[in-house]
Amino acid sequence: MRPVKASTTDPWRIGVAGLGTVGVGLLELLARRPDFAPGGARAVVAGVCARSRSRPRAAEIAHLPWFDDPVALAASSDNDLFVELIGGSDGPAKAAVEAALRAGKPVVTANKALIAEHGLELALLAESHAAPLLFEAAVMGGTPAVKMLREAMVGDEVAAVAGILNGTCNYILTEMETSGRDFAEVLAEAKRLGYAEADPTMDIGGFDAAHKITILAALAFGCAPAYRAAEVEGLENIELLDIRLAKDLGYRIKLIAWALRSGAGMSVRVHPALVPLDHPLARAGGVLNALFIEGRAVGRIFIQGPGAGAGPTAAAVAADIADVMTGAVRPVFQTAAASLPAFQSIDAAHAVGRGYLRLLVRDQAGVIAAVSEVLAESGVSIDSFLQKPVEGLAGVPIVLTTHAVALSVLSEAVRRVAALPALLEPPRLIRIAPI
Numbered sequence: 001m002r003p004v005k006a007s008t009t010d011p012w013r014i015g016v017a018g019l020g021t022v023g024v025g026l027l028e029l030l031a032r033r034p035d036f037a038p039g040g041a042r043a044v045v046a047g048v049c050a051r052s053r054s055r056p057r058a059a060e061i062a063h064l065p066w067f068d069d070p071v072a073l074a075a076s077s078d079n080d081l082f083v084e085l086i087g088g089s090d091g092p093a094k095a096a097v098e099a100a101l102r103a104g105k106p107v108v109t110a111n112k113a114l115i116a117e118h119g120l121e122l123a124l125l126a127e128s129h130a131a132p133l134l135f136e137a138a139v140m141g142g143t144p145a146v147k148m149l150r151e152a153m154v155g156d157e158v159a160a161v162a163g164i165l166n167g168t169c170n171y172i173l174t175e176m177e178t179s180g181r182d183f184a185e186v187l188a189e190a191k192r193l194g195y196a197e198a199d200p201t202m203d204i205g206g207f208d209a210a211h212k213i214t215i216l217a218a219l220a221f222g223c224a225p226a227y228r229a230a231e232v233e234g235l236e237n238i239e240l241l242d243i244r245l246a247k248d249l250g251y252r253i254k255l256i257a258w259a260l261r262s263g264a265g266m267s268v269r270v271h272p273a274l275v276p277l278d279h280p281l282a283r284a285g286g287v288l289n290a291l292f293i294e295g296r297a298v299g300r301i302f303i304q305g306p307g308a309g310a311g312p313t314a315a316a317v318a319a320d321i322a323d324v325m326t327g328a329v330r331p332v333f334q335t336a337a338a339s340l341p342a343f344q345s346i347d348a349a350h351a352v353g354r355g356y357l358r359l360l361v362r363d364q365a366g367v368i369a370a371v372s373e374v375l376a377e378s379g380v381s382i383d384s385f386l387q388k389p390v391e392g393l394a395g396v397p398i399v400l401t402t403h404a405v406a407l408s409v410l411s412e413a414v415r416r417v418a419a420l421p422a423l424l425e426p427p428r429l430i431r432i433a434p435i
């Protein structure tokens with residue numbers, strides 16, 4: 001590992017690749033507080049790189065050495081620590097991080113896609129070159145989730161991590177509920193306000209949250225990150241009607257990312273879920289991120305805060321830079337990468353949960369009895385039932401919640417209900433959060 005600098009007159013020279021939202025935030029932080037790290041050492045920017053040299057930036061860069069190629073900046077002996085703020089799981093971000101690690105240089109990145117999809121190979125590279133690889137900003141921006149699991153929780157056994165890890169999705173769900181507008185309208189507004197990308201697939205499809213929970217699972221369970229093992233369902237099919245009906249039943253719909261461990265194995269998944277209205281995760285509104293960690297000894301911990309933005313994210317990047325500068329560096333994923341246990345996927349047959357089922361049926365006698373009969377025959381027991389005429393709908397929505405049941409049994413029951421002639425559209429199944 002790189003020796004810690006002994007003298008405060010010998011600053012750490014930082015190479016910053018990517019001068020977008022986070023990169024500019026970091027330049028501003030380093031210009032304002034070059035001595036932010038404990039111990040008094042200074043950090044100075046020794047080189048920058050972005051796609052366009054002429055693009056106007058909110059930070060002053062004219063005096064800084066410019067690199068057209070992030071790999072050249074990463075490999076340059078003119079900087080001691082490389083910060084990757086380009087983004088993307090592959091391409092220039094990955095090439096540059098690999099080049100820095102091969103040069104034995106510490107790397108700090110905010111790139112969740114890179115760490116979730118290539119974390120093990122990068123950890124092997126980092127550890128074989130004794131180069132730290134840190135990524136606090138990759139999950140929950142400025143809210144310290146990574147250090148919480150990597151450091152503060154190692155004395156405990158983490159059984160579960162569950163959270164709202166995508167601010168865009170949380171904003172959309174909150175706005176749908178408070179303004180009564182539908183998904184498409186609120187998404188268009190989120191794009192206008194800069195809360196959603198022009199192509200929002202990574203956020204809305206749940207993939208961004210899946211990257212983040214993959215990283216948290218690896219840290220929580222001391223295993224290799226396994227993005228391909230994640231089960232991912234996004235927000236695309238959430239309707240205003242479900243948000244309203246769920247609320248009538250005492251729930252709020254949230255996009256929840258889960259990492260669970262039991263004797264049967266581990267699971268990582270992202271999907272919309274009904275959360276009881278009085279639960280802290282249900283109360284985290286707007287662009288906020290929130291996270292539950294359940295440790296066997298400590299019980300439940302809840303953290304909430306900004307998951308994005310120049311200032312908060314740059315502060316998280318700076319915290320990692322400080323770790324390198326002070327020598328406070330650990331294995332990338334708890335155990336040396338060469339002997340890191342694999343992620344042990346739970347057999348899907350073991351997955352159990354409660355469901356919210358919304359049906360739009362013809363307004364005729366005997367429909368409820370027919371639905372109840374199919375569910376009972378399938379082995380699904382009903383917990384609560386709500387029938388609520390809604391103006392403007394062709395049929396009557398009926399909503400029921402189930403008791404806990406194997407999810408495979410629930411899916412089969414829903415398939416059978418879907419075949420009932422009284423149904424006017426396919427049933428809508430949303431899981432109820434087991435919290």
Ligand SMILES: NC(=O)c1ccc[n+]([C@@H]2O[C@H](COP(=O)([O-])OP(=O)(O)OC[C@H]3O[C@@H](n4cnc5c(N)ncnc54)[C@H](OP(=O)(O)O)[C@@H]3O)[C@@H](O)[C@H]2O)c1
Binds near residue numbers: 021055086092
């Ligand atoms: N934004 C947030 O709040 C936030 C929060 C947490 C984590 N993150 C993560 O932080 C990273 C950066 O995010 P961001 O929002 O700052 O992104 P961004 O605003 O899109 O900025 C990306 C930067 O990378 C540069 N870039 C792109 N391709 C390049 C290439 N081939 N060579 C050199 N530079 C290249 C761009 O150059 P040009 O400016 O010249 O186009 C731009 O400066 C991502 O991994 C993201 O997931 C972001």
